[in-house]
Amino acid sequence: MKEKGRIELARDDGDVRNATVILDSSPQLVLASASPRRHQLLSELGVLFDICVADVIELNATQVPDPREMVLQNAGLKADWVAEKYPKSFVLGADTTVFLDETILNKPVDMKEAREMLRFLSGRTHTVFTGISFLNRELGLSETLKVNSEVTFKLLDEDMITHYHSIIDPLDKAGGYAIQDGGEMIVESYEGSLSNIIGLPIEETKEILVRHHLL
Numbered sequence: 001m002k003e004k005g006r007i008e009l010a011r012d013d014g015d016v017r018n019a020t021v022i023l024d025s026s027p028q029l030v031l032a033s034a035s036p037r038r039h040q041l042l043s044e045l046g047v048l049f050d051i052c053v054a055d056v057i058e059l060n061a062t063q064v065p066d067p068r069e070m071v072l073q074n075a076g077l078k079a080d081w082v083a084e085k086y087p088k089s090f091v092l093g094a095d096t097t098v099f100l101d102e103t104i105l106n107k108p109v110d111m112k113e114a115r116e117m118l119r120f121l122s123g124r125t126h127t128v129f130t131g132i133s134f135l136n137r138e139l140g141l142s143e144t145l146k147v148n149s150e151v152t153f154k155l156l157d158e159d160m161i162t163h164y165h166s167i168i169d170p171l172d173k174a175g176g177y178a179i180q181d182g183g184e185m186i187v188e189s190y191e192g193s194l195s196n197i198i199g200l201p202i203e204e205t206k207e208i209l210v211r212h213h214l215l
Contacts, residue, residue, distance in 0.1 A: 032082040032093040038200045053083035061104035070096040071131030079133035087137035096199045098175030100126035104173045114170035122156040128197045148203040149192030
């Protein structure tokens, strides 16, 4: 795999349907995400933060067919839910999806769909979109941004897909894959931010945090 990024982590988009709050009162920064990889990426910046997993139902491609708008709206839903509970805190929400041929690929519902997704991505270049929402209710602050990266897959045969699925769980991952979890087996190359492919564009996130004196 020809890597052009620097961060080597697996993307894990998390599941917000079963919400858990892990918070002290009035933290300075709250990450509105269940994703352990987003937690890890944000931690690598050296910023202190707490976690609050939003109890929201995410929008899907039927409701919002434009992937750019879908990830922005989902990131906003998560951040809004947390900001309502912690209006004095800065809140960071994020959402990631995979897009190819006017088709949005979120997390597969079962192994059959996960296999179909890898067949669809095989030998082709797709786009990974991540939306960010950054809020502080008390300050009246609301910022959004979206980042995209390109990923090119190797040609995959059925045995390669079976082997890949034997080493990772694709059901909690947009597009049914993660770039580090066996990524060398399926990914030929990528362009743009690797951390965006994982689920949190760390360069852009750092700029936001620095601008608001959180770093």
